[in-house]
Amino acid sequence: MPIGRASSDPRLSRWSGGLALYLYLPIAAAAQPTVTWGDPTTPAGFIGYVLRSNYGSLSLSLGVKSGSVIGQWVAYGLDLLGVFLVVGVFLAMVGSMRLLRRDPAAAVALGLAFLVAGPLFAAYANPDLSDPINQGILQRFYILPAIPVGILAGIEVLGSLDALIERLGRARPAARPGLAAAALLVMALPVASVAAHGPALDQNGNTVAQSHAEDLLRTLPTRAILLMRGDENYTGVSYVQRVEGFRTDVAAMDVELLKVPAYVVVTKRLHPDVVIPWASYQQGPRGSLKDLVAANIGTHPVFFVGQMAEANWDAAWDEVHAGLVRELVPKGQGGDGYALLRTNKDAIAALSFPDRRYPATTWESLICEHYGVAAFDLAYALQSGADAQAQGPLVEQMYRTAIRLANPTTIPAAFKNLGILLQSEGGDRAEILSLWEQYVALAPEAPDVGQIRQQITRLGGAAP
Secondary structure (H helix, E strand, O other): OOHHHHHHOHHHHHHHHHHHHHHHHHHHHOOOOOOOOOOOOOHHHHHHHHOOOOOOOOOOOOOOOEOOHHHHHHHHHHHHHHHHHHHHHHHHHHHHHHHHHHOHHHHHHHHHHHHHHHHHHHHHHOEOOOOHHHHHHHHHHOHHHHHHHHHHHHHHHHHHHHHHHHHHHHOOHHHHHHHHHHHHHHHHHHHHHHHHHHHHHOOOOOOHHHHHHHHHHHOOOOOOEEEEOOHHHHHHHHHHHHOOOOOOOOEEEEOOHHHOHHHHHHHHHHOOOOOOOOOOOOOOOOOOHHHHHHHHOOOOOEEEEOOOOOOOOOOOEEEEEOOOOEEEEEOOOOOOOOHHHHHOHHHHHOOOOOOOOOOOOOHHHHHHHHHHHHHHHHHHHHHOOOOOOOOHHHHHHHHHHHHHHOOOOOOOHHHHHHHHHHHHOOOOHHHHHHHHHHHHHHOOOOOOHHHHHHHHHHOOOOOO
């Protein structure tokens, strides 16, 4: 091929056009945006960005337990059938045969696109599907292979319509109503799919993530530090701070992103009064969260949300329950850990508790869990306080909210404590029995299970 014609080769244009999108990364990052992932302005950062080094280049995410390849394919196949229905998958298969006869190259291209983005990617990612959140994350990647499936199904629908219309023009009058009905049925398939999936996918009015982020920040004092772990915390807080401009005085930091030096640089720029004592969080003795807390706790109130198991800061600070978050205070100053909830009971009770639970595969389900635990903490704080009797209605409300929103295995004590409250107030005997029976089933090894069993027997129930 002559050198002078290389630039006009459509195949080269398609490759260069697609890869050219990566050139935007260093251009955008050079403007020092508030939110950036890595630092693609340097050669090493750019390569790491393209290769997904922060996530593990050859895995879906760092530290994610692997599953079964066969299990991935079964899960993907079931999802495919759920999205396109059996008829849609059948149309795609027939459409691939039709396209293969007319345009083999296009058929192979669509087939490879489906295989690479669908079954092969599912096998390559291979997360543990026993975790519902992992299932939800992987389902987002099913969108890409749905495109070639939809195109192939559309090719068959179009081909079938053309054939029906042609037959309709040549058919005898008596056969035309049937052919016309068949044509309408083919055209109705997309409408049927929307009707089947639309209600479940309708997110109109779903503000759970935004309300949760605002609640996380609203109860914090001025210039507080909030350490976060979990996408359900970081993404919402980032949105309300950077887009809505809400509580930007709070230095909200995701501890996983603190492992990325570029994120540390951005955080220092946004909050120059906050001391970050290392270039990146190493989750070890050379870059621990304890160092970060120690460097700031004298000048900034420090709170955290999410699992911080590796912090091991019990020896230096007390944890104080503060609603959706916990505050760290110098050792010996935390009291019983629940005093702050009693002081701020009205603010905690006014949080935007979701009105229902969400599927376990969604981030909303984790947010509901956060709210459920916060409701339990408030109820427990008030029930164990000096004026517990006067707080009875709010205690009952919060325990019921906790049971409604949280996974029962997370807070089995909510069932026991609500039963105790109802018994003290002369509540319904059947409900008290049901609550205590659920508690015994959820926490059979708890130290007080024997006492609760005796109470169940005394009320005439059958102790589990």
